[in-house]
Amino acid sequence: MTGLVHRGLAGQVVEMLREQILTGVLPPGSRLNEVEIARDLGISRGPLREAIGQLVSEGLLVHVPNKGAAVFAARPEDVAALFELRAALECAAARMAAHRRRPQEVIRLRKVCERSRKARETGRKLPYDLDLDFHRSLMDAAHSPRIAEQVWLVQQQVIVLRSGLTSRTTHTETSLTDHEAMAGAVAEGDADRAASLMEAHLALVETELLQTMQSEARNEEAPGAQRTGRSAP
Amino acid sequence: MTGLVHRGLAGQVVEMLREQILTGVLPPGSRLNEVEIARDLGISRGPLREAIGQLVSEGLLVHVPNKGAAVFAARPEDVAALFELRAALECAAARMAAHRRRPQEVIRLRKVCERSRKARETGRKLPYDLDLDFHRSLMDAAHSPRIAEQVWLVQQQVIVLRSGLTSRTTHTETSLTDHEAMAGAVAEGDADRAASLMEAHLALVETELLQTMQSEARNEEAPGAQRTGRSAP
DNA sequence: AAACTGATAACTGTCGACAGTTCGACGGGC
DNA sequence: GCCCGTCGAACTGTCGACAGTTATCAGTTT
Structure with a gap:
């Protein structure tokens, strides 16, 4: 990569x-x-x-x-800045994907959504790998290697952030329908709709992450464990 | 920085x-x-x-x-990828600036445009520093340090690219009016117009750069000077 | 007993030297 | 005369060791 x-x-x-x-x-x-x-x-x-x-x-x-x-141990304000950058990049990529999409890539997007829905029906949680797979498929459809590279760097930071959480965010039904809607918008070539769907999707994911972080921060401070990292002079 | x-x-x-x-x-x-x-x-x-x-x-x-x-010695295809990334970042930043603008930052934007117009009237060419100054003022108005950081990295590559050209692009009257229009859109809080203006502006700058590169490449190949860098196996 | 001070230890920052590889030149063979 | 193999220089990649700094902890003092 x-x-x-x-x-x-x-x-x-x-x-x-x-x-x-x-x-x-x-x-x-x-x-x-x-x-x-x-x-x-x-x-x-x-x-x-x-x-x-x-x-x-x-x-x-x-x-x-x-x-x-x-x-890297992200604070809430870091998460906000991170998702601003991610939204800027992925919304632009969604627009490009809607314009430059090729049949093969649309099929791949649909396939990932299909696999996600199946996994969602068997287990209760949607595997995070499938979420990553969808976003990466969208990057491929955008045909902008430079943007894809930057998106991957941002995604990595999100992965690290999630690795520090004990209860992983559950990637609800909403996330899955978001993906399916985006795949549809890309397939139809509706760039504006793809971009606004992406923006709403990322806002939802950000909110979920922040809530999980805050609740775990409360649970951690109660027993008496000191704050990890993050030193203040 | x-x-x-x-x-x-x-x-x-x-x-x-x-x-x-x-x-x-x-x-x-x-x-x-x-x-x-x-x-x-x-x-x-x-x-x-x-x-x-x-x-x-x-x-x-x-x-x-x-x-x-x-x-780094950019080829034309690198320039295209570079400006795709730059457009994604700066368009998003323009939208944010239109939303989050503060009076002080609008004044600064206007001041940079004013200085640019004065410099444009005295000399024929608009100094590149003033162009950079405008874009950086816009990043400040966007209040997104993470995006501003990435924009600066991209800007640096453009600066390197320009440093390799003997005849610097002249940043025409059009660029100046683009800046003034963007400042107006940001001042009015019209995010969509600011973004579309930015997109058009960057497309123009990209075209100018590519034309300059191609013309200088032709002039360089004529005398018999070998291609710099860029080795093909 | 609490606070200050000094030494000690661990770690990062920096340096000079060695090993491995690649590119170019030179000489020999066809 | 042209091509190929070999030698050599130059440069990058890697290593082990020294110097500087910071945190910790024991000892002393008030």
Whole structure:
């Protein structure tokens, strides 16, 4: 997705750390110890520092001088800014997809919706992977690699954010109907409708995420566990 | 703009190299020799490599394995993808500015347009700095730091692209009236008009840039100078 | 007992040197 | 005369070690 894997050790380490972050092995707020990780991977600190630097520039890690790197832990205001950017990018992509759509890509969109509805009927929750799959299919239909790349970077931050939540957002029936409506708008070539549907969809997802974050924050503060990460001078 | 300058030597080197790239001291296609630059700056190669890595992730440099880094040299198709992203971001920002505008920011927009018109009357060309100033004022009015950050990254690539052209695009009278119309739309709170004006404006700028690139490419191929950068296997 | 101070330890930031690879030049063979 | 194999220089990729800084903790003092 990002480029060639064989651009040195740093490249491999980037992908390894990225997976650890996205899968929640390294939860938000985790501090990264350079010597320890370098020793575990059997490499030097040079390539590791380069890998960390790249992930910092992607927004998956944050870097504080003389204290090292930590997995990005978003606050509510960060979520708002994040979804503003995501809406700008994905709404534009939805418009483009409605204009540039090709039969094959419309079929793929419909197929993802169909698989989602089936999964929704068997289990109660819609798997998050299928949600990601829909949005990525839409990016493909937009035929704008540059925008797709940026959307993927934003999506990654959302994944990290979700990995820090114990109760994952349930992606309700509403999300599924949103997807189906968007697929229809793209199929018909109605760019404006696709964009406004996307905007409403993302606003809903943002609200769900914020509510989950706030409720879990309350549940966490009650027992006496201190706030993770996020230091105030 | 990007963050704290004092996050080590790498941070300072990033800013130094960034200025060299944006001002055209390092023209597009230039290869960066690590040992030479490190020696000139009086530092080691470690921080320098980190700085280069960051600029690669920003898109100002490109990196080829075992061959080092070079200043990004855009092809026409890159320009198209770049302006698709820029349009997505700046149109959304224009909409936001029309919604969230504050009196002080509207005044600033008008002031930039006024200064641009004065400069346009004295000299024939509109200084590029004033164009950048307008777009940055609009980003401020949008009150979306995350989008503003991404717009700035895209703007930087456009600046690099322009630095490789001998005859800078003249930013005609049309661009100035576009700016004034956008300022008016933002002042009135007409988000849709601000967005569509921005889209048209960027389409014009893109066309101007592509024409300049193509004409200069023809003039360069005639004398017998080989194509800079851009290696095909 | 609480607060301040000093030393100690751990970690990041930086450096110089080594290993591996690629590009170019030179010489030999056909 | 042209092509191919080999040698060599230059550069990137990687490593281990040193220096600087910050946090922690014990000891002392009020």
